[in-house]
Amino acid sequence: MRFAFHTMRKFVTIFSLFKSKNFSVSLIPNSPRCSNQLHPNFRNLTQICDLSLSPLSSHRFVSTTAENPSTLNRNVHQDQGIDFPGGTVELIPEMKFISESVKERIPCYRVLDDNGQAIMGHNFVQVSEEVAVKMYTDMVTLRSMDTIFYEAQRQGRISFYVTAIGEEAINVASAAALSMDDVVFPQYREAGVLLWRGFTLQEFANQLFSNKYDNGKGRQMPAHYGSNKHNYFTIASTIATQIPHAVGAAYSLKMDKKDACAVTYFGDGGSSEGDFHAALNFAAVTEAPVIFICRNNGWAISTPISDQFRSDGVVVKGQSYGVRSIRVDGNDALAIYSAVQTARQMAITEERPILIEALTYRVGHHSTSDDSTKYRPANEIEWWRVARDPVARFRKWLENNGWWNDRAESELINNLRQQVIDIMLILESILIHHSV
Ligand SMILES: Cc1ncc(C[n+]2csc(CCOP(=O)(O)OP(=O)(O)O)c2C)c(N)n1
Numbered sequence: 001m002r003f004a005f006h007t008m009r010k011f012v013t014i015f016s017l018f019k020s021k022n023f024s025v026s027l028i029p030n031s032p033r034c035s036n037q038l039h040p041n042f043r044n045l046t047q048i049c050d051l052s053l054s055p056l057s058s059h060r061f062v063s064t065t066a067e068n069p070s071t072l073n074r075n076v077h078q079d080q081g082i083d084f085p086g087g088t089v090e091l092i093p094e095m096k097f098i099s100e101s102v103k104e105r106i107p108c109y110r111v112l113d114d115n116g117q118a119i120m121g122h123n124f125v126q127v128s129e130e131v132a133v134k135m136y137t138d139m140v141t142l143r144s145m146d147t148i149f150y151e152a153q154r155q156g157r158i159s160f161y162v163t164a165i166g167e168e169a170i171n172v173a174s175a176a177a178l179s180m181d182d183v184v185f186p187q188y189r190e191a192g193v194l195l196w197r198g199f200t201l202q203e204f205a206n207q208l209f210s211n212k213y214d215n216g217k218g219r220q221m222p223a224h225y226g227s228n229k230h231n232y233f234t235i236a237s238t239i240a241t242q243i244p245h246a247v248g249a250a251y252s253l254k255m256d257k258k259d260a261c262a263v264t265y266f267g268d269g270g271s272s273e274g275d276f277h278a279a280l281n282f283a284a285v286t287e288a289p290v291i292f293i294c295r296n297n298g299w300a301i302s303t304p305i306s307d308q309f310r311s312d313g314v315v316v317k318g319q320s321y322g323v324r325s326i327r328v329d330g331n332d333a334l335a336i337y338s339a340v341q342t343a344r345q346m347a348i349t350e351e352r353p354i355l356i357e358a359l360t361y362r363v364g365h366h367s368t369s370d371d372s373t374k375y376r377p378a379n380e381i382e383w384w385r386v387a388r389d390p391v392a393r394f395r396k397w398l399e400n401n402g403w404w405n406d407r408a409e410s411e412l413i414n415n416l417r418q419q420v421i422d423i424m425l426i427l428e429s430i431l432i433h434h435s436v
């Protein structure tokens with residue numbers, strides 16, 4: 001823990017220096033999210049959290065009387081409670097252990113059903129046609145890019161690749177809900193966030209082919225993107241190390257009074273690392289404006305979540321550390337968009353961390369180094385691929401609004417395939433040219 005705290009403190013300093021020197025925190029103007037409006041249902045943020053549960057709702061446990069041992073006895077109310085930092089703790093005669101499990105699981109926030117219809121009683125943040133269409137086209141672009149680059153690895157053109165198939169909504173809808181000023185600390189399955197921010201297919205290809213135009217000058221493993229210009233920290237394979245870094249950055253943004261937060265993505269496997277727990281705790285006590293987005297896709301390579309933790313998923317861990325949290329349907333782009341935009345507002349205006357657990361499924365193999373049919377049934381993969389597809393679900397909603405149709409779809413697909421193939425052909429011709 002002490003080591004992690006040092007790491008975070010050091011990172012606050014490094015991050016501040018980084019900003020002052022070459023780190024572009026200023027933003028690409030005219031970000032599409034500017035047109036977004038908070039749904040009237042969400043105007044009063046306190047309406048959407050159960051804040052009656054104080055003292056957890058307050059930033060800090062305020063009582064200090066128990067810190068002075070000489071005053072302790074005087075503050076014990078024999079039959080009622082003991083004053084202890086954090087408020088009065090009830091005294092009871094029964095020996096009662098807290099149960100290791102809850103009667104009911106934490107519910108999951110969802111706006112669209114599997115057919116793309118808004119469910120009864122839904123409340124969500126309004127999204128304009130322009131933003132919704134860009135969300136959809138970026139999700140399709142991400143999927144096309146994944147399919148083509150995955151095949152390119154299989155053909156020996158690149159050495160490694162990771163897809164986000166099945167997790168396009170978490171990638172793109174969360175990015176759409178953020179501002180370009182927000183600093184992103186990714187794991188490795190969030191290329192869609194970078195795509196949303198304007199990283200081009202050519203730039204992805206440069207990194208994957210490890211050429212001199214790559215921001216990392218070809219020194220990183222393929223699929224380990226990073227871009228100062230897009231406020232997107234370079235991916236590190238070491239699982240969960242980015243989570244405390246995000247807290248340090250968030251603390252720095254708060255000290256500088258920026259209208260921005262830090263956002264970190266990680267998988268269920270990331271939440272099984274010590275760094276996740278240290279980061280949540282530090283974020284809570286430093287009141288850092290950071291959003292933790294956990295993509296709970298059921299698997300950490302071949303390890304299922306049942307072998308990782310016995311809690312009700314990841315969301316419940318937030319409350320243990322004093323972090324406001326929500327569980328969201330990760331395959332519902334509108335639910336993700338609404339939750340992230342609302343979380344962002346809370347994080348910045350109230351100076352607090354927020355944890356979002358997005359329930360989803362990794363439809364693809366873990367990476368090109370994996371064959372997931374060796375450890376999970378093919379029909380499970382197929383069910384998530386077809387019945388719970390986040391891209392098809394969002395498309396139905398767009399079509400119901402009259403914002404998308406078959407013609408627009410085929411134009412987009414043809415255009416994308418051609419773009420990626422053209423880029424790869426150019427890159428390969430450069431490689432051949434250099435090797436002769
Ligand atoms: C510290 C560390 N331990 C182990 C690994 C090996 N490893 C790479 S990815 C991975 C699984 C991570 O799973 P999760 O966080 O759920 O992300 P997902 O791949 O499901 O998106 C593991 C164990 C690593 N890269 N770093």
Ligand SMILES: [Mg+2]
Pocket residue numbers: 267268269295296297298299300301
């Ligand atoms: Mg996982």
